[in-house]
Each structure stands twice: as structure tokens, then as C-alpha cells.
Amino acid sequence: MSITTYGLQHIKKETQHLSQEQLSELLLRLARYKKENKELLAYLLFEAHDEAAFIEKVKGEAGFMFSQLSALSYHAAKGMRKILRLLSKYTKFAGSKEVEIELLLSFCVNYLEYADRRTTYKPIRLILTRQVEKVRGLIGKLHEDLQFDYLESYNNLLDDAEKKLIWFKKNDYQL
Template identity: 70%
Template sequence: MSTATYGLQDIKKELQHLSGLQIAELCLRLARHKKENKELLAYLLFESDNQADFVEKVKAEAGFMFSQLPVRSYEAAKYLRKILRLISKYTKFMASKEAEINLLSNFCTNYIQYADRRTSYKPLRLILIRQVEKIRTSIGKLHEDLQLDFTNEYNAMLDDAEKKLSWFNKSGYLL
């Protein structure tokens, strides 16, 4: 026997009929079951009012993780994926394309600075390439005024990548 799953609209209608105390109890119960639910609730309660500070905290945490990057290519690729999971979790919490672009640009900048530049390990290279492509498509979805701001930073990052990484060719990624 399986339980029925209800859509978001059904849940929203039902929540409108509950009191504030009952909703608080439901939120606490949700937070008990999964760590990510607890982290999302903590973000919404304590951090969502100042998104810029939260982005800076995430950048600092990712920067610290980059400073701990292993030397061997296989382990470095695993560790970079771990950093990307952290970034994607927080961008999901913020639900902001600007914050996502900001964090991914910071990731790429740190990658250029800390990752092994001479590596021929293809998965390690593809991590950067995928993030550059993700930034490019995200910039395309923004309002025109914001696109211009992010495009200059993006192209500067591509120039830096091409200078420091012999295997990187920026021509396929320019905006």
C-alpha cells in the first residue's frame, strides 16, 4: 500500500486552513526528518533577508574548500564535485539567477587559481567547462541590464582561464 502524493496546489489550499501554531509544528516536523530541510528552514528564517552576505559566506566556505584541494587529479575532481554540490544546494535555497552566476563565477575563478593547470585528466577539465557553459546560459536568461554587468566579468574570467590553462580555448564560450 502506498500513500497518495498530493500536488503543491492541494498542499497550499490545505495549509491555508491551518492555524499558525499548526503550521509551525509541521515545519519543525519537516526539519527533523532531513538535514537539507533544516538547512533550508534556517536559511529562510535567518539568512534570506540579506542575500549578499549569504553569498559572501558561501564564497568564503568554497574558498576554504579550494585551499584544501588534493593534488592528485582523481581526488581533486571528486572534491570539486563536492564543492559544486554545496554551491548548487545554496543556489537552490536562494532561487536567484544572479546569486547562482555570482557563485559559479567565483567557483571558476578559484578553479583557475587552485586546480592543477597541467593536468590531462579529462573529468577535471570538464568540470570547469560545464560550469562555464552553465554561467553562459544563465546570463542569457537575465534582464538585458544585468546581462551587460555579468558579461564583462564573465569575459574577463575567460581571458584569465585562457592565459593560465593551456588546454582552455575561450572562443567557444564568449558572449
Template identity: 60%
Template sequence: MAIDAYGLQDIKKELQHLSSPRLAELVLCLARYKKENKELLAYLLFLAGDEEAFIQQAKYEIGMMFYSMPSQPFNAVKVLRKILRYITKLSRFSGSKGVEITLLISFCTNYLEYTYTKVNYKPLRTILIRQVEKVGKLISKLHEDLQFDYMTDYTQLLDAADAKLSWFNKMEFEI
């Protein structure tokens, strides 16, 4: 016997008819069963109002992950992918392209600072290239005023990568 999957509209209508204590009980039950639901609920309740503090806290946590990254290229790639999954999750929580761009630029900056760049390990290089491309695409989709705000950080990132990495050509990534 399978449980029917109801649509979002049906669930929304049913939630409007529930009392506050029953609704709180359902939300806590939902948060109890999956860690990501609990994290999303915590974000919505405590952090959604102050986006700047959320970004600073996320940057700090990402920086700590980079600081504890191993020096072996194979293991470093694993940690970098874990950090990118974390950034994706935080971006989904906020729903803001600006937050995603800020966190990805922070990721790329930390990559340049903490990753051992003398190694010629292709997966390690590919991670940075893909993220720089992603930031460029996200910036190009923004409104012109917001594009200007993020372009300075993006240009600084390209200049730093071009200066530090021999295999990086900033001309390939300019918007």
C-alpha cells in the same frame, strides 16, 4: 497500505486552516527528517533577506573547500563535484539566477587559483569547461542590463583562464 500523495494545492488549502502553533510544529517536524529541509528553512528564516551576505558566506565556504582540496587529480575531481553539488543546492535555495552566476564565476576563479593545472587529466578539464559554458548560457538568458553587469566578470574569467591554461581557448566561450 500506502499513504496518498496530495497535490500542492490541497496541502496549501489545508495549511491555511491550521493554527500558528500547529503550523510551527509541522514545519519543525518536516525539518527534523531531512537535512536539506532544515537547511532550506534556515535559509528562508535567516538569510533570504540579505542576499549579499548569503553570497559572501557561500563564497567563503567554497573557497575553504578549494583550499583543502587534494592535489591528486582523481581526488580533486571528487571534491570539485562536491563543491558543484553544494553550489547547485544554494542556487535552488535562493531561486535567483544572479546568485547562481556569481557562485559559478567564483567557482571558476577558485578553480584557476587552487587546481593544479599542469596535469592533463580530462575530467579535471571538463569540469571547468562545463561550468564556463553554463555561466555563458545563464548570462545570455538574463535581461540586457543584468547581462552587462555580469559580462565584465565573465570576460575577466575567460581572460584569466586563457592566460593560465594552455588547453583553454576563450574564443570558444565568448557570447
């Protein structure tokens, strides 16, 4: 026997009939079971109102993690993937393309600052190229006014990458 999984519409209709006390009990019970549920609830309650401060906090945490990366390429790649998992989780919490672009641009800047530039280890190179492509795609999906805001940061990132990394070709990633 399995429990029936209901869609969001059914859940929304059912929760509209509950009192505030019952809703808070359900939220606390839900938060009890998974760490990610607690983190999302904490974000929504305490940090969603000040998105700029949240972004700066996450950038600082990612920057610290970059500064602690191993010198060995294999371990550095694992560390970068861990940072990307953290950033994607926080992006999911915020639910905004702008936040995702900000965090990924910050990741790429930190990559250029902390990653070993002489490495021939392909996974480390692919991490940067995938993130640059992801940022390019996200910027392309934004409204024209917002595209203009992020385009300068993106182009500066491409210029820096081409100067610092001999294997990076800026023309492959231009918008």
C-alpha cells in the same frame, strides 16, 4: 497500501485553514526528518533577508574547500564535484539565477587559482568547461541590464582562463 501524494495547490489550500501554532508544529516536524529541510528552513529564517552576505559566506566556504584540495588529480576532481554539489544546494535555496551566476563565477575563479594547470586529467578540465558553459547559458537568460552587469566578470574569467590554461580557448565560450 501507499500514501497519496498531493500537489502543491492542494497543500497550499489545506495550510491556509491551519492556525499559526499548527503551522509551526508542521514545520518543525518536517525539519526533523531531513538535514536538507533543516538547512532550507534555516536559510529562509535567518539568511534570506541578506542575500549578499549569504553569497559571500558561501564563496568563502567554497574558497576554503578549494584550498584544501588534494594534489592528486582524481581526488581533486572528487573535491571539485563536492564543492559543486554544495553550491547547487545553496543555489536551490536562494532560487535566483543571479545567485547561481555569482557562485559559479566564484567557482571558476577559484578553479583557476587552485587547480593544477598542467594536468592532463580530462575530468578536471571538463569540470571547468561545463561550469563556464552553464554561466554562459544563465547570463543569456537574464534581462539585458543584468546581462551587462555580469558580462564583464564573465569576459574577465575567460581572459584569465586563456592566459593560465593552455588547453582553454576563449573563443569557444564567448557570448
